[in-house]
Amino acid sequence: MRVCRWRPGSRIWVSRRRYMMRAPVRGTFGAIGMIALRLQDPTPFNHLPFRPFPKTWPDNAPKEILADFLTEYATALDLDVVPKTRCTGASYDSNAERWTVELQTESTTRSVTCRNLVVATGKFGKARLPDFKGLNSFDGPVQHASQFRNGAAFSGRKVAVIGAGNSAFDIAQDLAVHGAESTLVQRSPISLISQKTYSDMLLAHFPGDVGRSGRPNATERAIHAMPARLHLRAAAMALPAIREADKTLHADLSRAGLMLDDGVDGTGVFGQYHLSGTGFVIDQGAGDWIADGRIAVRTGAVQSFESGGLRLENGAMIPADAVICATGFQPFNSVLQELLGTDVTEQIGPVWGIGHGSAGDPGPWTGEQRNVWAPTNLPGLWFHGGSLGPSRFYSHLLALQIAVGPR
Numbered sequence: 269m270r271v272c273r274w275r276p277g278s279r280i281w282v283s284r285r286r287y288m289m290r291a292p293v294r295g296t297f298g299a300i301g302m303i304a305l306r307l308q309d310p311t312p313f314n315h316l317p318f319r320p321f322p323k324t325w326p327d328n329a330p331k332e333i334l335a336d337f338l339t340e341y342a343t344a345l346d347l348d349v350v351p352k353t354r355c356t357g358a359s360y361d362s363n364a365e366r367w368t369v370e371l372q373t374e375s376t377t378r379s380v381t382c383r384n385l386v387v388a389t390g391k392f393g394k395a396r397l398p399d400f401k402g403l404n405s406f407d408g409p410v411q412h413a414s415q416f417r418n419g420a421a422f423s424g425r426k427v428a429v430i431g432a433g434n435s436a437f438d439i440a441q442d443l444a445v446h447g448a449e450s451t452l453v454q455r456s457p458i459s460l461i462s463q464k465t466y467s468d469m470l471l472a473h474f475p476g477d478v479g480r481s482g483r484p485n486a487t488e489r490a491i492h493a494m495p496a497r498l499h500l501r502a503a504a505m506a507l508p509a510i511r512e513a514d515k516t517l518h519a520d521l522s523r524a525g526l527m528l529d530d531g532v533d534g535t536g537v538f539g540q541y542h543l544s545g546t547g548f549v550i551d552q553g554a555g556d557w558i559a560d561g562r563i564a565v566r567t568g569a570v571q572s573f574e575s576g577g578l579r580l581e582n583g584a585m586i587p588a589d590a591v592i593c594a595t596g597f598q599p600f601n602s603v604l605q606e607l608l609g610t611d612v613t614e615q616i617g618p619v620w621g622i623g624h625g626s627a628g629d630p631g632p633w634t635g636e637q638r639n640v641w642a643p644t645n646l647p648g649l650w651f652h653g654g655s656l657g658p659s660r661f662y663s664h665l666l667a668l669q670i671a672v673g674p675r
Contacts, residue, residue, distance in 0.1 A: 393602030419446035431594030544628025
């Protein structure tokens, strides 16, 4: 949780989660021989409001320099940041027109009141760990991708990674780098774009430091304020260029056994990102490891866990000493149920998604992200999130609505 002082006497409590991916750090820092968290969007898209990143930063900023920058950013902007704090609940008093937020640290519990509560915990809910048959019979450890910290703990062991999204790719490579025998268990096809093609396409259409001024500009409006239907059309139009740019990588991955597709309605990676945030990969290097066999790929649904590994529905056995489940997350409303309770969650309705009707984005169609960056059915309750680019753009709109107050 964090407190942002927008004006004297007014506080807005915001909970945030940073989303970064694991991959070799390159750019001006050089390869460092290990897997480290870094941003996927190129640096020009990630500048923070009022304080842009240095021009000397690499194309995809690693976690170390980003963490240092965030610390300095909070100091420079005089932000109250309360680290290592968990929000255990929140309730609204209609008479006082105030929210009461319950906060818990390792040693203390306290209540804080505020007029506006901004929930910015990301697009997804709690970790999804399927109830696999025979899970208790497996001899080794089983953990969700959100619990994974470093592949060094699995050195010399056979590790199966269930899933084939961004997290699965990065974890599988991290394991292989640290000497584990890494196997990716793919259950459904994915759309894939290389990091280079992804960055090149963004910067080609929107050159320059997009957010360097710290204020929304014409380029940002073109990116983030595009209506959903036009965004999906643009994503479909970009697909042939992606296929051409990454045709060698796609061919190598297909030969290695990875299942690839064109995404929902042929919108590829950009469409998948906009619709559900799942079913795609921005490949930061694991693809080459899969292509040359350093990471094995097995396809098929998991039928059951056995003492020494996984049994697929096609009868294949995957020996494993440990299993990492990169099986995604529940819908965002699962977080709200813990925070606000079931009745209030139902009153708010779905959060995130445009109602396309595809997997991970159930209808009805709304054409814009539901209940995000806009007033909700509860006074003073707001939702915010996304990667650094859209967060920077929409934070201005959200802040203006809060500053103006009720209509």
